[in-house]
Amino acid sequence: MNIKIKKILLKKNKSKIVCLTSYSKVIAKILDNYCDLVLVGDSMANVLYGFKNTHKITLTNIIEHAISVKKGLKKTILIVDMPKGSYSNISTAKKNAKLIIKKTKCDAVKIESNKKNYDIIKNLVKEKIPVMGHIGYTPQFTKKFKVEGSTLIESKRLLKEALHIEQAGAFSIVLECIHPDTSKLITSKLRIPTIGIGSSIHCDGQILVTDDMLGLSGFYPKFVKKYVNLNRIIEKAVKKYTRDVKLRKFPTINNFLNGTKRRKKNRI
Numbered sequence: 558m559n560i561k562i563k564k565i566l567l568k569k570n571k572s573k574i575v576c577l578t579s580y581s582k583v584i585a586k587i588l589d590n591y592c593d594l595v596l597v598g599d600s601m602a603n604v605l606y607g608f609k610n611t612h613k614i615t616l617t618n619i620i621e622h623a624i625s626v627k628k629g630l631k632k633t634i635l636i637v638d639m640p641k642g643s644y645s646n647i648s649t650a651k652k653n654a655k656l657i658i659k660k661t662k663c664d665a666v667k668i669e670s671n672k673k674n675y676d677i678i679k680n681l682v683k684e685k686i687p688v689m690g691h692i693g694y695t696p697q698f699t700k701k702f703k704v705e706g707s708t709l710i711e712s713k714r715l716l717k718e719a720l721h722i723e724q725a726g727a728f729s730i731v732l733e734c735i736h737p738d739t740s741k742l743i744t745s746k747l748r749i750p751t752i753g754i755g756s757s758i759h760c761d762g763q764i765l766v767t768d769d770m771l772g773l774s775g776f777y778p779k780f781v782k783k784y785v786n787l788n789r790i791i792e793k794a795v796k797k798y799t800r801d802v803k804l805r806k807f808p809t810i811n812n813f814l815n816g817t818k819r820r821k822k823n824r825i
């Protein structure tokens with residue numbers, strides 16, 4: 558097993574696993590100093606591409622962004638989301654997961670559960686492809702954005718789903734928008750780490766969409782803690798720049814590649 562993946566498994570019941578998303582080298586380089594795991598999520602559909610849902614993100618989109626992210630990472634595990642439709646059957650899943658790994662040099666892929674694609678996970682793992690599962694709110698298959706696992710029946714169903722994913726060989730599992738009691742139950746019953754998003758402190762680790770926690774995306778459900786309002790900071794900078802250009806305060810002689818050096822005589 559990939560040594561980096563092993564390290565994640567060993568964190569279960571010992572230390573919390575820190576995860577964030579990234580779609581570019583610039584952000585990945587910062588995350589690399591802090592995160593255990595970076596995910597190139599198909600949330601890029603909403604955040605970067607302005608789509609209503611994640612369905613239109615293609616394999617090419619994901620691969621291009623993951624190549625960029627990989628350039629920013631030295632030690633952190635890189636997980637790449639498999640887009641909707643890219644793992645609809647075993648042979649398609651194998652072909653596409655191998656392509657993602659070959660092109661991006663990522664450590665693992667993540668696939669969302671549709672409550673029956675356990676064989677896909679099993680077959681990817683058989684091919685030595687580490688897989689992260691994803692249950693609860695799964696944007697590729699669920700329409701309604703709501704808390705899952707609030708009733709006993711739902712809770713039992715989610716636990717069963719999580720156990721199936723573990724048995725299929727996944728090395729960890731994202732719990733998205735799952736009721737705290739249910740995420741606590743699942744986390745206690747699974748040997749693999751659970752990574753929560755909107756699923757309470759009980760999970761073994763946490764993940765957020767980086768653009769949400771930085772106050773950039775404009776999408777702030779209650780479970781997102783906005784650590785900074787980058788929108789406001791960027792707007793201030795753009796406003797200043799606009800004023801400088803209009804008032805001819807920018808550029809000055811210092812904003813020239815050669816600074817104040819005099820030009821050579823014969824050159825225009």
Ligand code: KIV
Pocket residue numbers: 578596597598599600601638731754764765766
């Ligand atoms: O696409 C994504 O960013 C995700 C996280 C929200 C877990 O799947």
